[in-house]
Amino acid sequence: MITRFVHDPPYIKNAKVGPFDNIGFGLLMVWTGALQIVLDKGQEDDWFGATWVRWAVTALVAALILWIWRSWANPRDWWICMY
Numbered sequence: 001m002i003t004r005f006v007h008d009p010p011y012i013k014n015a016k017v018g019p020f021d022n023i024g025f026g027l028l029m030v031w032t033g034a035l036q037i038v039l040d041k042g043q044e045d046d047w048f049g050a051t052w053v054r055w056a057v058t059a060l061v062a063a064l065i066l067w068i069w070r071s072w073a074n075p076r077d078w079w080i081c082m083y
Contacts, residue, residue: 027064034059
């Protein structure tokens with residue numbers, strides 16, 4: 001039913017997919033994964049009293065800073081490809 005009644009506009013049909021940012025996506029995964037683990041398990045292990053929590057926080061801060069830097073240093077004009 002959808003393919004019969006819903007049609008893509010021409011600017012979407014002619015859009016070219018830009019390159020995927022593997023490094024940026026990996027940094028985003030490290031950041032969110034480490035944040036999730038620290039927030040989930042940190043209370044059980046006395047937050048910064050545990051060595052692994054300090055390492056995880058270091059990894060998530062480094063990944064966040066590198067992800068922000070990469071996003072600003074290598075702009076991907078993905079929204080321009082849509083129009």
